[in-house]
Amino acid sequence: MNVMEPSVGAARQPATLFATTPSASKAAAGTKDTGPKDTAGGSSAGTRDAAAIDAAAVVTLSETAQASLATQTAGKKDFATVAKDARAAIDAKYAELAANGKPMDYMHATQESWDTVYGGLDRRALFAIASNSDGSFSKDEQNTAQSIMSQQQGQAMMAADPTGNDHAARFRAGVAFLEGVSDEEKASANWAVQRAATQFGYEQSMRSSGREPDDLDSENPLVAMIKGAMDRLKDKSPEAVATGGYVKDLKDMPLFRDGVPAVAAGTSPSLDIRA
Numbered sequence: 001m002n003v004m005e006p007s008v009g010a011a012r013q014p015a016t017l018f019a020t021t022p023s024a025s026k027a028a029a030g031t032k033d034t035g036p037k038d039t040a041g042g043s044s045a046g047t048r049d050a051a052a053i054d055a056a057a058v059v060t061l062s063e064t065a066q067a068s069l070a071t072q073t074a075g076k077k078d079f080a081t082v083a084k085d086a087r088a089a090i091d092a093k094y095a096e097l098a099a100n101g102k103p104m105d106y107m108h109a110t111q112e113s114w115d116t117v118y119g120g121l122d123r124r125a126l127f128a129i130a131s132n133s134d135g136s137f138s139k140d141e142q143n144t145a146q147s148i149m150s151q152q153q154g155q156a157m158m159a160a161d162p163t164g165n166d167h168a169a170r171f172r173a174g175v176a177f178l179e180g181v182s183d184e185e186k187a188s189a190n191w192a193v194q195r196a197a198t199q200f201g202y203e204q205s206m207r208s209s210g211r212e213p214d215d216l217d218s219e220n221p222l223v224a225m226i227k228g229a230m231d232r233l234k235d236k237s238p239e240a241v242a243t244g245g246y247v248k249d250l251k252d253m254p255l256f257r258d259g260v261p262a263v264a265a266g267t268s269p270s271l272d273i274r275a
Helices: 026-030 063-071 079-099 111-118 123-130 139-159 167-179 189-208 221-232
Strands: none
Touching (some): 079 111, 079 123, 139 167, 167 189, 189 221
16 A cells, blocks of 8 residues: 655645554654635635635744744643644734735735745644634645645655655655644644554555564554554555645544544543544
């Protein structure tokens, strides 16, 4: 079975990997949707089908945002404040675009508008938007943030395999990238799916080339459960495992169409498989 990889190119809502609580993985050592929201300047985001966001949107992160992604640690700011600040930052950028006669229009956005609105946000802020953590972000905003996050992971993975000849190195870099994100993101279902899938892809790539994979097991019980489910279905098509979209509820995954297995004891009480 092939594992889907994050899109690095032009998709606004690239397919995400399949596979959520904070974990101290061994891999690290190894290497309320509120519906449509009107944007400032009188331009409405409108009701969008997910496919409408499936056009070119590659955001160029500012140097400040890139540095923040590389060095961020939990506890600098509580997550409610992160979400509030992200909302304020986006609205300020909408107003800036409108004042310049270029109001934000998600159906016809330009590269300049994407960079203006989202380029200064670090990954923690992007996750607050992608997860709609405080219920204030529109579907367009969530889809865009999800896309940027997937692009970031894809870029990290491709950097480890610039020639495209070492898929194992690519997936291992994906595991390391995911281990470096915020605790809030690690407490989401999407993170667990991604983490399990990148490890699954690493192991599959190693074995297909006749090599024995290193132990990258996560100490997170939900990741272990999802990874185990993938292992049992490894000979089936990707469609039998996941939809390829951002995962907010494990029950939406084909992998768990018959129900989500109980997770082993030890999961953090804050875990929400629907986050």
